Amino acid sequence: MMLRDFSSTARAPEAGLTSGLQLLAVLTAALMLWLAFPGGGGFWPLLFVALVPFFVVAMGAKTARQAGLLGMLLGLVHFCALLYWIVKVLGHYGGLPVYLAVLALLLLALYMSLYLGVFAMVARLFFLRCPALCALWLIPAAWVALDWCRSFLFTGFPWMDPGYGLAQVPWLLQSADLWGHYGLSFVLVLLNTSVALLCSSENQKRGQLGILLPVLLLCSGVALYSSLRWQQVGKQMEQQVQRGATMRVGVVQGNIAQDQKWSSGLQEKTLANYVGQSRNLVARDRPVLLIWPETALPFYPSGHPLMQVVRDFARQGNISLLTGAPWVETGPQDKRPGGVAIQEKGDSRRWTGAASGVDGGGVAGNGDHNKPHYYNSALLMDPHGSLIDGYSKSHLVPYGEYVPLKKMMPFLAPVVEAAGDFSPGVISHALGCQNARIGVLICFESIFPEIARKWVGVKANLLVNLTNDAWYGRSSAPHHSLAMTVLRAVETRRSLVRAANTGFSGFIDPLGRVQRVSPLFEPWAETAELVLMEEETWFVRWGYLFSPICLVLVVVFLIWIALRNPCPRRFS
Numbered sequence: 001m002m003l004r005d006f007s008s009t010a011r012a013p014e015a016g017l018t019s020g021l022q023l024l025a026v027l028t029a030a031l032m033l034w035l036a037f038p039g040g041g042g043f044w045p046l047l048f049v050a051l052v053p054f055f056v057v058a059m060g061a062k063t064a065r066q067a068g069l070l071g072m073l074l075g076l077v078h079f080c081a082l083l084y085w086i087v088k089v090l091g092h093y094g095g096l097p098v099y100l101a102v103l104a105l106l107l108l109a110l111y112m113s114l115y116l117g118v119f120a121m122v123a124r125l126f127f128l129r130c131p132a133l134c135a136l137w138l139i140p141a142a143w144v145a146l147d148w149c150r151s152f153l154f155t156g157f158p159w160m161d162p163g164y165g166l167a168q169v170p171w172l173l174q175s176a177d178l179w180g181h182y183g184l185s186f187v188l189v190l191l192n193t194s195v196a197l198l199c200s201s202e203n204q205k206r207g208q209l210g211i212l213l214p215v216l217l218l219c220s221g222v223a224l225y226s227s228l229r230w231q232q233v234g235k236q237m238e239q240q241v242q243r244g245a246t247m248r249v250g251v252v253q254g255n256i257a258q259d260q261k262w263s264s265g266l267q268e269k270t271l272a273n274y275v276g277q278s279r280n281l282v283a284r285d286r287p288v289l290l291i292w293p294e295t296a297l298p299f300y301p302s303g304h305p306l307m308q309v310v311r312d313f314a315r316q317g318n319i320s321l322l323t324g325a326p327w328v329e330t331g332p333q334d335k336r337p338g339g340v341a342i343q344e345k346g347d348s349r350r351w352t353g354a355a356s357g358v359d360g361g362g363v364a365g366n367g368d369h370n371k372p373h374y375y376n377s378a379l380l381m382d383p384h385g386s387l388i389d390g391y392s393k394s395h396l397v398p399y400g401e402y403v404p405l406k407k408m409m410p411f412l413a414p415v416v417e418a419a420g421d422f423s424p425g426v427i428s429h430a431l432g433c434q435n436a437r438i439g440v441l442i443c444f445e446s447i448f449p450e451i452a453r454k455w456v457g458v459k460a461n462l463l464v465n466l467t468n469d470a471w472y473g474r475s476s477a478p479h480h481s482l483a484m485t486v487l488r489a490v491e492t493r494r495s496l497v498r499a500a501n502t503g504f505s506g507f508i509d510p511l512g513r514v515q516r517v518s519p520l521f522e523p524w525a526e527t528a529e530l531v532l533m534e535e536e537t538w539f540v541r542w543g544y545l546f547s548p549i550c551l552v553l554v555v556v557f558l559i560w561i562a563l564r565n566p567c568p569r570r571f572s
Helices: 019-036 044-048 052-059 064-082 086-093 098-129 132-150 162-168 176-199 205-243 264-285 307-317 339-345 410-419 443-447 449-457 477-492 543-563
Strands: 246-253 289-291 320-329 373-381 387-392 431-433 436-442 462-467 495-500 506-508 514-517 524-531
Touching: 019 044, 019 052, 019 064, 044 162, 044 176, 052 064, 052 098, 052 176, 064 098, 086 098, 098 132, 098 543, 132 176, 132 205, 132 543, 162 176, 162 477, 176 205, 176 477, 176 543, 205 524, 246 264, 246 495, 246 506, 264 289, 264 307, 264 524, 307 320, 307 373, 320 431, 320 436, 320 462, 373 431, 373 436, 387 431, 436 443, 436 449, 443 449, 443 462, 443 477, 449 477, 449 543, 462 477, 477 495, 477 506, 477 514, 495 524, 506 524, 514 524
Parallel strands: 246 289, 289 320, 436 462, 462 495
Antiparallel strands: 246 524, 320 373, 373 387, 431 436, 495 506, 506 514
16 A cells, blocks of 8 residues: 555655755756766766756656756756767868857757656656556656657657666676667666655655565566676677688778868878778788778769779779768669669669669659769678679768758758758668678668668678768767667677777677777777677567557556546646
8 A cells, every 4th residue: 555655645855945956956967977978977887876866856846847947957968968079060060150059059959858858747747646666667668758759750869868878888788689778778767766766755664665676676687687698699609600600800990080081182092091001901811891981982983083993902902892982873763773783783783772762773753863862872892893782871960961851941952052962772681791791870870779670670690880980079979979889789689890980990799899999080900700690689579669668658657647637736
């Protein structure tokens, strides 16, 4: 009875707190989050309690409006600290005045803080209207549900959810192959919720045990599963090595300055940088596959004279090359069914390139067949120097690679010109290279678990992230990108290669261990023997539904609360 009557016996001692103490609690929570995340303090144990001060004041707020404002305040401070590097990206490289770049950061942080504002109101409602044991699970479910919504609404921006903070501790990540990084976030928020509920409860030993026992059981189960999977996957990796299911892969980080990368006068120098480092690496380590980063070729390859240098290098080194490059196509879709492979070889090999809904060139449903279409692509070259396959980025960066709703708002034409006007590709098949089937994540595609899951769905046994972190400067952003990429390896149980124009490049094994990693803003070339796993994890098959299920659960309980008698005025 004690637990069932919790909503009537709970008190909200924080309701009487002054606004100054509430502000202090919110700022303390924001500070602890920053100190816990990689790129900030990196002290990950703080994730277990970082949200407690915020939860206490939000659940004890006098009104739902007050709780929402506290949530938005936390979000504004947290996301400004998390995304401050956007000012450099837009100001230094985007050409915006500093005041506009700062305004853009504030608007983005304000948008993302709306989710925390909604969460605070929902959490307070569950705290007041549900039994403690029920609220204990509903509050973290609400957090996960809103994080998931943020991953796809308005093209999605799921940057650094709490679960990613554990990327620094691979042993704690292993349950991600069940429920993804959202499951890790759920556990962290659950721990914070349980502490906050205990701080807000008048119940003594019996009530505290009712809150702590299920939390301890879940955490123990997660820890046990992680331990077992750590050993099991480790043995599976050893078996794959014994069977020869490995590939020797090399990565070259060119470290080309962002403001020089697209200079036409420096194209030959840039290519010479990559070829020179690559020759040394091939002579030293003899990799089977060599990987260059996003847009390592700073020109359109088709018909460009510098492509002969790349072909000659591949032939002389007898090596396959996967490189990022821009791509352009012009002409009717039905006359260009095979994309780059058709142009180079005259055969019918597929290219996971340009189309929306088809394999090959063109843009499906576009009435202007003669208009050129531009793509951010990855091209695969065989040891004979022929382009045999490729993939074009399917999830483009809004206002960076395309402008949403540009047809409905013609006044955005100057923004299109400044940002670029790329077309999306599709994921239809993995890129074959000997015994590897490669799934490519270009740039920030690595922060979307759905894209990595799709690659495994088309039988990819190796994931490659081509990116360029030079945009971010020496900020926390490269650390965040690496942490989010680590979770893609664990969720799918795939080896993952990260090739960046500048750091962090490196190799991540299926357990989430970063085997080798480059420094920031230095040339770097290394090789690793990567295991090729074939297992299809529970996350890939069904576990990705965990976050939608959380959303459904939260909505159902909100409807249930709404249909009950209105809450007393003192709870309004």
